[in-house]
Amino acid sequence: MTRSFSFSLVLAALVLAGCSKPPENQFQGWIEADLIFISPDEQGRVESMSVREGDRIDAGVQLFTLDADVQKANVASAESTLANARQNFSRAQELLKSAAGTQRAFDDAQAASRDAEARLTVQQTHLARRQMASPVAGVVQQVYFRPGETVQPGKPLVSILPPGNLKVRFFVPEGLLPRIQVGEKVNVTCDGCATDLTASISFIAHTAEFTPPVIYSLQERSKLVFLVEARPQTPERFRVGQPVSVTVTPREPGK
Numbered sequence: 001m002t003r004s005f006s007f008s009l010v011l012a013a014l015v016l017a018g019c020s021k022p023p024e025n026q027f028q029g030w031i032e033a034d035l036i037f038i039s040p041d042e043q044g045r046v047e048s049m050s051v052r053e054g055d056r057i058d059a060g061v062q063l064f065t066l067d068a069d070v071q072k073a074n075v076a077s078a079e080s081t082l083a084n085a086r087q088n089f090s091r092a093q094e095l096l097k098s099a100a101g102t103q104r105a106f107d108d109a110q111a112a113s114r115d116a117e118a119r120l121t122v123q124q125t126h127l128a129r130r131q132m133a134s135p136v137a138g139v140v141q142q143v144y145f146r147p148g149e150t151v152q153p154g155k156p157l158v159s160i161l162p163p164g165n166l167k168v169r170f171f172v173p174e175g176l177l178p179r180i181q182v183g184e185k186v187n188v189t190c191d192g193c194a195t196d197l198t199a200s201i202s203f204i205a206h207t208a209e210f211t212p213p214v215i216y217s218l219q220e221r222s223k224l225v226f227l228v229e230a231r232p233q234t235p236e237r238f239r240v241g242q243p244v245s246v247t248v249t250p251r252e253p254g255k
Contacts, residue, residue, distance in 0.1 A: 025250060029170030029188075031242045036136055036165070037156035040066055041129050045150045051158065055140045060133050063158050066151075068130040075127050078120040085109070085116035138162035141240075166235040168199050170246045171225035174208065179250035186230050187247040190238075197237060199230035199246075 044066030051063055092109035095101025138160040145151045168188055172180065182204060188197040205227040230246070232238055 023247070026245055026247045027170045027172060029168050029244050029246045031238045031240055031244060032167055032169050033141075033161050033240045034165040034167070035141055035159045035161055036138070038063060038132060038134065038158045038160065039154050039156050040132065040151055042066075042126070042153050043150065044068075044130065046145050046147050046157070048147055049143060051140045051143070053140055053142055057134050057137065057140060057160070059135060059137045063132045063134050065132075066130045068127055071123065071127040071130055074123040075120070078116070078123045082113070082116040082120050085113040089113040132157075134160060136160060136162045138165075161240070163235045164231070166232055166238055166240070167202065168230045168232060168238075168244060168246060170228055170230075170244075171209070172228055172248065174224055174226065176248070176250055177204070177226060179252075180204065180228070180248060184249075185233075186249075188230075188232065188244050189247070190242055190244040193237065193244075197232065197234065199232045201228060201230045203227075203229040 047065045047067050049064050051057060051061070057063075089109040089112070092101055092106045096103065096106045141159045141161050143158055144155075145157050151157050168186075180201060182201050184201050185198050186201060188199050189195070190197075208224040208226055238244075
């Protein structure tokens with residue numbers, strides 16, 4: 001599952017930087033992230049955590065395990081049921097070949113064997129899901145439960161940030177919309193950052209919003225603005241919630 005973190009408090013910090021009016025094509029923005037939240041399918045007690053906050057992991061790395069006593073017992077029971085069903089099926093098959101059994105008995109035994117196989121597969125799946133591996137590569141952002149704690153199904157236990165899920169968000173006035181488009185590059189600057197940081201515009205909102213008060217006080221522009229998102233070319237150089245300045249190079253009108 002994926003969610004978008006909003007960092008409205010970051011914008012408030014930009015008030016302190018509003019002493020001088022920025023260039024007309026420069027806008028205040030911030031870094032957001034679409035985190036991947038990993039949750040168990042069923043309730044369980046956390047037995048072990050294999051990762052910590054800040055760990056860089058590959059896809060497929062084990063994240064955590066839940067207690068599996070009940071699931072192991074269910075698998076053992078299903079295995080026993082399947083063994084009996086297969087014996088009955090073999091016996092019915094031999095009896096049918098020797099004309100000592102009926103087709104009905106053979107069909108029933110065959111159906112029971114197949115049903116037992118399916119039930120075992122279900123129980124094995126439940127057992128396998130007590131160990132959760134990461135579906136993506138990225139950085140562990142937060143661990144919400146510790147060994148010994150009980151987690152409910154669907155409750156996030158670990159959040160992971162894939163590098164490509166970072167984005168720059170900023171607002172532009174209506175008059176600039178015809179002069180920018182998805183795919184165009186923008187320059188991004190921040191305190192202490194390198195000077196060659198760029199991002200590609202990935203989204204331009206179709207619906208206007210009222211200018212957030214902080215941006216309105218800084219820019220003194222129209223009250224209607226449009227949200228723009230851009231994906232950094234080097235996301236590893238940014239941090240979630242970081243305030244940035246975005247410089248757009250708009251096309252000439254009519255081009």
